[in-house]
Amino acid sequence: MSGDNLRSEKFPVGIASVGLAEIERRIPPDEPPPLPVNSALQVIGKSTRRQDGRAKVTGAVRYTVDIKLPGLLHARVLRSSLPHARVQAVDTAAAARQPGVRAVLVIAPRDAIVRYVGAPVVAIAATTPAAAEAALRQVRIDYATLPFVVDLDTARRPNAPLVYQAGEQPSLAIAEIPVASGLPLTGNVRGPETQGSRGNIDQGFAQAEMLVESDYRTQTQTHCCMEPHAIVADWRPDGLTVWISTQFTAGVRHELAQTFGLKLNQVRVKVAAMGGGFGSKSQLGSYGQYAVMLSRQAGAPVRLVLDRAEEHLDSGNRPATSQHLRIGAQRDGTLTAISLVEYGTAGVGVGAGVGNFAQALYTCPNFSSAQNDVFINAGRGSAMRGPGNTPGAFAMEQAMDELADKLGLDPLTLRDRNDRSPVRREERRLGAARIGWDRRHAPGADPGPIKRGIGMAQSLWGANVQTNAACEVRLLRDGSVEVLSSVQDLGTGVATVLAQVVAEEFGLQPSDITVRIGDTDFPAGPPSYGSRTTASVTPPARSAAWQVKQMLFRQVAPTFGVAPEQLVVGNGQVGVRNDPTRAMSLRAAAAGLRTDQLSVVASRSDDYGGFRRRMSDAALAQTDLGGVQFAAVAVDTETGAIHVERVVAVQDCGRPINPKLIESQVQGGVLMGISYALLEERVIDQHTGHVMNADMEQYKLVGVRETPSIDVVVLENYQGQSATDAYGIAEPANIATAPAIANAVFNAIGVRLRSLPMTPAVVLAALGSVPQGS
């Protein structure tokens, strides 16, 4: 931040439950004054119902699948039923002659290689979905089959079938996950990526008085968004309009402009209501491209909606991992060395690492990491709620629990010794009190077949900020207020949060504010991935609102006969500070505006204290988002069933703006974590390469009876870094759940489960109760 016109302001800092202080920051002139702590505010920090809640539960809300345009065509995609093959011939002539067919797109032409079951081959747009499907059945493809491999261990063997031949490389671009380029490819293994290693690992282990060392395995999880991937593309001579279920309207606009050689102002991207994304809707996606190409070919709008099987096969997933973790410590618990060797698979894609979790969570002078992508003939991985860190935490936080057990230390004490974060220290304190940590017994101590246990685990997630994020606020002459941004609501309720922030600034109620989002005709907002939406879009929203308010004050000050600085807002009124007799309604004040509206577009300023790291349009804030979760479980040692009875989730998101929405994000994160811990797993048949559970019946998801009582505790953590000082929550809430449950299971039965999901079969095997199969 440069320039002499910075001004000094004093901001509240600290964790509210610990104690607050003040910090002086130099901020740009167009930034609003510091926001007081939540207890001194009217709207921010108060639970507010989401604006679209009623429409959602009554079914009135419109999703992308509900978009209807005149002449709309319906597209379906023919997909490979072979896990690895070379296309020798594609004959679409008969298909093209089918009734209703308007456009045919060959995706995998002669000599193309399909590398997984579900890989797209041909797409057809027709007047009805049934006509498109009937036409696809007429497509004739000749394949030459190639050897394939669909599991991580087999793919690592020296003579395994190769997913990519020498010279062929998978595409590296992947939203949200940084992927190093230039890593060697040996067989199916790409890597190792050793970034983050520090100190002298051998020395570190030499200093260790206690060692824990184990292998951990995590499964492939699919996103299972309630709303499938969906797009309606309308290509016209003067430009392209696209409705798409996306986590990043502005990003999709860029992708479309680039892919199709259009100017940015020829592309408009809109998103209606969304039913989830979890990282799988971060980009246009190949399916999105097909829809646009079909629309261009047909000269008509085209709708393409993936079905449930396609969702599992070809819309991304959380990569499976195999992690070897070794930790050395001194008797008092001080860590001396951590070494991590990881092999993960994102199918035919990259990005199967486990992030920076083991590297960054604890202070440990010596750390070494080697992470590898292993290619298999399966659908490409993608970002999924807390990518990398979620499988990473499963291994690391169990290893820490094991270390504590071996050292005879309380797992909380071991964390106190090695974790520098004051946030997590407070979270441990609050969570331990809630769950009743002092009642925790020795591992396996319960008599009888049903054994109970308590465990905890921690999470770490970067506080991401999109610096390329803007928001417009308008005050109209009738006193109505609008907020506009291309930012999208993937289900989190960001529109309500924006309304709160702007309402606070104008002294109004959230219901007074009209929020228009999800359209690239509005100022470009941030993506909704990396848990950055609130952190990126609320500061410019407040900033714009504050600037509009200043403009209003300047225009109405003469009416009051005071200087603009004398004016304040509150309870829907504009008035003179400290003089309640001199006020008029905001509506009356706006009526005197010289123009029909006042409007300001503000963009996200840098964090006032600076960023830790910057990556083109995005940046990482100085401090991470900490979280600590505690789980209480009951394990039936005779049937292997694990029942999660209670979860206490203590999370940090900076300044909480809407506790109700935050709680609902945390509950969602915990539920997804329970599902990951106990149930979900994509199952691929070794002999045919097919996913056997590409549905929601045999692919098991957490349901109502598996939902425990979830106690959400949200810190109020002020750092004086932006106009709202708010950060994200959605991903951090997902990371600690599985290891917290695994540690609770250990506490219950005295046996450690090191692979996911922890099904009855896994539990019984760990207990030694399963006879050898034939």
Place this chain on the structure above:
Amino acid sequence: MDRFSWQSARSPTEAATLGNTTVAEAMLADPALSAAADCVVLKAGGIDLLDLMKEGLLRPGRVVNLRGIPGLDSIAEDAGGLRIGALATLEQVATHPTLRQRYTALADAAESSASPQIRHVATLGGNLLQRPRCWYFRSAAHRCARKGGEYCFAFTGENRYHAVFGHDDCAIVHPSTSATALVAFGAHVELTNAQGSLRTVPLSDFMVGPAVDIMRETDLRSGEVLTAVVLPSMPASTRSAFLKQAEKPSFDWSIADVAVVLDRAADGRCQHASIVLGAAAPVPWRVPHAEAALVGQTIDATVAHAAGQAAIAGAAPLRHNAYKLPILATLVRRAVLQAAA
């Protein structure tokens, strides 16, 4: 899904006249041939039928709806026993007071099935006649032995949910949860043909394993309608229990389930026991050794444990499903104790 026509039957005989093929037969018809389109199949709740059609495994030309047939969904006392109309829903079975009281295991089995939404639509008849859930069977890409192909993918493949008993060449488990309890009570099924004549068969004979016929799970013949399930009368001293274990309590299939029916003499000794395992074999799997472990005994934890162990003797687990054995043994032990409590 392909186009099909729709017709409502007004009586069982009309349905039997219209329905020219069983779903098992229709699924073997080559869809490329016009014969497949001529298939007329029966629909009750339609839960399973529509699943098969959506997967492209079944392409009937016409669907005959049974739901409009009057009286086929009633549950009534019948010669001391109980007659359950084939169109009674699982919800009706789960909540019927007499069933709850005298055939507790059946009511519990029905209640433990699927989800509330499904139970309100799914019929008991359709439940017994649904096709297996083996994921190879349900995949259009896998033409396995049960669909007229050459081999069973499950034996060498992903078989965690498959059979541990009775898997001759095909390792499905019978999908009906209620069937476990019905077999334990010695229920019969009543079938009506186009002429209106009735055929009544013990359910345990009606259900056929792969050794008898690998391409169907029941002895339903084309031109027959299942009209009722008949429960025999039970001595007042009869007690029953049903336990199910799934990977999750809501909305999931059994990985193991057990029904136990006991009758004890005045001195407390067990004089009759019937124990059936579900999700264990291609048919509901009766375990006579476990029953024998109870008869003549006063039931206590030791006896119940012995029955549990006897129940899994002789099992032949596959590569990934041996974990079912300790669960089955546990459920038998617990169900015996619960019934005797």
